[in-house]
Amino acid sequence: VTYVMDMSTGTWNLDSIKRLISEEEVAAIVRVPIGSTAASDRLIWLWEKLGKYTAKSGYHWLHVRSTRRGRVGTSSSSSIDPGIWKLIWETDCPHKIRNFLWRALRNGLATNESLLKRKSISSSTCSIYSSGVESVEHVLLLCPWALVWFGSSLNIRICRNEITTLNGWFHDILFHDGLGKVDRARIASSLTFTY
16 A cells, blocks of 8 residues: 555555546545554454454354355345344444344345335436445445445445345454444444445
């Protein structure tokens, strides 16, 4: 990342990559402030509280990921891991946020994809960026509008090519080692306000 930063002025120098990314991505990058320290980049393992990879956390991540494939259905499915429901209802947040999560996980939000299925509109394309089908996953995680995750205090990075369903992503995030009740409430609130 440092090759597109001008550390002496604290600004972004995106000339070398502008042809590779969209204008929206350029605007999003420019909005990210450059830190004042010249600390080296480092890898952080998201599934361990201290950010360091351990064999135990790697095994746990692999186990959760492999068992999730067999249990969690598609976003339109009603078969959602009971552990997710338990964590949602135990999260310390307003009831309307819990209700929103329930509707999102049941694919009950008024996205263009669901409105097209009900024949209420003629296109399922994203209303904001016209960048693909406006599904629940797109609205809350994949749309450039949803980049709130990176800028939030949670600093969650969305790996677009790993997201298949909102249920799967939510399962991975909620069962993250070291994720406390406060962080779960922040995630729930961020999902709600993204919509």
